[in-house]
Amino acid sequence: xxxxxxxxxxxxxWTTLAIALPAIAxxxxxxxxxxxxxxxxxxxxxxxxxxxxxxxxxxxxVTLVLLVYYAVPQIGIQLAELPxxxxxxxxxxxxxxxxxxxxxxxxxxxxxxxxxxxLGMTSAKRFRLIVLPQIFRASLPALINEMTLxxxxxxAAAVIGLxxxxxxxxxxxxxxxxxxxxxxxxxxxxxxxxxxxxxxQRFFEHRQSRLAAA
Amino acid sequence: MMSGLTIVxxxxxxxxxxxxxxLELSVIGAxxxxxxxxxxxxxxxxxxxxxxxxxxALVDAMRCVxxxxxxxxxxxxxxxxGLTMDNFTVGIVALSIYHASxxxxxxxxxxxxxxRDTIDAGTAFGFHGIGLLRIVLPPVFIAAVxxxxxxxxxxxxxxxxxxxxxxxxxxxxANEIQATYYVPFASFVCAVLGYWTLCLIVEGGVRFxxxxxxxxx
Numbered sequence: 454x455x456x457x458x459x460x461x462x463x464x465x466x467w468t469t470l471a472i473a474l475p476a477i478a479x480x481x482x483x484x485x486x487x488x489x490x491x492x493x494x495x496x497x498x499x500x501x502x503x504x505x506x507x508x509x510x511x512x513x514x515v516t517l518v519l520l521v522y523y524a525v526p527q528i529g530i531q532l533a534e535l536p537x538x539x540x541x542x543x544x545x546x547x548x549x550x551x552x553x554x555x556x557x558x559x560x561x562x563x564x565x566x567x568x569x570x571x572l573g574m575t576s577a578k579r580f581r582l583i584v585l586p587q588i589f590r591a592s593l594p595a596l597i598n599e600m601t602l603x604x605x606x607x608x609a610a611a612v613i614g615l616x617x618x619x620x621x622x623x624x625x626x627x628x629x630x631x632x633x634x635x636x637x638x639x640x641x642x643x644x645x646x647x648x649x650x651x652x653x654q655r656f657f658e659h660r661q662s663r664l665a666a667a
Numbered sequence: 668m669m670s671g672l673t674i675v676x677x678x679x680x681x682x683x684x685x686x687x688x689x690l691e692l693s694v695i696g697a698x699x700x701x702x703x704x705x706x707x708x709x710x711x712x713x714x715x716x717x718x719x720x721x722x723x724a725l726v727d728a729m730r731c732v733x734x735x736x737x738x739x740x741x742x743x744x745x746x747x748x749g750l751t752m753d754n755f756t757v758g759i760v761a762l763s764i765y766h767a768s769x770x771x772x773x774x775x776x777x778x779x780x781x782x783r784d785t786i787d788a789g790t791a792f793g794f795h796g797i798g799l800l801r802i803v804l805p806p807v808f809i810a811a812v813x814x815x816x817x818x819x820x821x822x823x824x825x826x827x828x829x830x831x832x833x834x835x836x837x838x839x840x841a842n843e844i845q846a847t848y849y850v851p852f853a854s855f856v857c858a859v860l861g862y863w864t865l866c867l868i869v870e871g872g873v874r875f876x877x878x879x880x881x882x883x884x
Contacts, residue, residue: 507863507866507867508859508863510820510866511820511823511824511862511863511865511866511867512824512859512862512863513823513824513825513826513827513828513838513862514824514827515827515828515830515831515838516827516837516838516841516855516858516859516862517855517859519838519841519842519845519851519855520851520852520855520856520858520859523845523851523852523855524851524852524855524856527851527852601730601731604733605732605733605734606733607733608733608734608735608736608828609735609828611735611831612830612831618736619733619735619736619739622736622739623739626743632739632743633740633743633744633747636736636739636740636743636744639736640732640736640740643731643732643733643736644728644731644732647730647731648731651731
């Protein structure tokens with residue numbers, strides 16, 4: 454492997470993040486919206502949300518990315534590789550984070566909600582000032598854990614031609630006739646990214662248990 | 668759209684054989700992963716510190732590796748180690764080794780939650796090693812069933828990655844049909860419905876099992 458190959462792998466790492474970060478940034482709020490629909494048991498919407506979550510939790514990213522990339526243009530919307538990959542992973546993240554948010558909402562102490570209502574807060578204000586900050590803090594470790602899972606499915610984007618870490622490694626291996634070294638370097642990059650996230654998760658978990666103890 | 672579905676219906680043998688391969692990969696992979704996971708679990712709770720640390724290092728490392736990269740590593744790496752096998756077998760080996768670490772961690776989680784008295788009674792009677800495992804493993808497995816079910820769903824989903832080493836599973840079949848007849852929507856939607864059905868069956872099975880064990884208690 455030459456210097457250029459290492460740079461190609463780093464460029465791949467950039468693409469991996471360019472898929473994963475927007476996917477969590479869009480998917481987590483969508484998941485929250487679904488969780489709220491399910492929490493408030495909104496008529497008609499609640500079963501639809503439940504079906505969406507069940508469906509996207511069961512769908513492999515590889516299959517979904519192929520569906521989005523090849524089938525969406527058929528209904529007249531042109532999607533490049535990167536947006537197609539982001540849409541795919543957003544749908545999966547939405548489903549998984551919905552369950553995380555829903556767990557936090559179900560565990561939310563009802564008395565605080567009643568107290569806010571007694572103070573005459575509107576429903577929107579109650580949610581924004583009382584509920585959201587607390588469920589966000591409670592869900593943060595699980596959300597970061599979801600990000601590590603997300604990083605691990607980003608290679609699915611390789612099947613539609615995006616050169617993220619894994620595909621970059623495959624290419625270098627094909628050019629140099631030595632497939633193993635680029636995979637090992639790719640592995641190190643993944644371990645670094647996921648290691649950072651796990652460290653972050655432990656930091657927040659630790660802070661939370663300290664806050665709970667105080 | 669309708670004509671797409673007609674074409675997929677005409678090619679239903681291809682789709683069904685893909686679905687059967689996915690099922691075969693997942694079931695064999697899950698069973699082997701559970702067995703291997705039990706071995707790693709035994710190492711995770713072993714009395715000897717080096718054994719324990721080695722197992723923790725293995726589990727932590729595996730949790731940082733994307734399954735697809737792991738597949739490629741085995742696919743290209745096994746021949747270097749003098750092992751040549753067909754793609755289907757490589758797929759089974761990849762699924763079972765990769766998910767064994769996750770299974771072991773789930774078993775450890777269930778073990779931590781389990782009441783101590785069975786284990787204490789076992790050690791008090793002088794059981795250790797394999798003998799103790801024979802007492803500990805059944806309740807650990809039963810307690811872990813919901814989590815193991817989730818992992819099984821993860822295995823079903825990960826088996827789709829095997830399309831990259833040309834294992835002829837469900838996604839591969841859908842891709843073949845879409846490439847030949849250009850019916851991407853119908854073929855991939857049918858594949859997604861196939862995965863969904865498998866996952867719903869697993870979820871239903873887990874619910875049946877937990878209700879049954881709860882009723883017997």
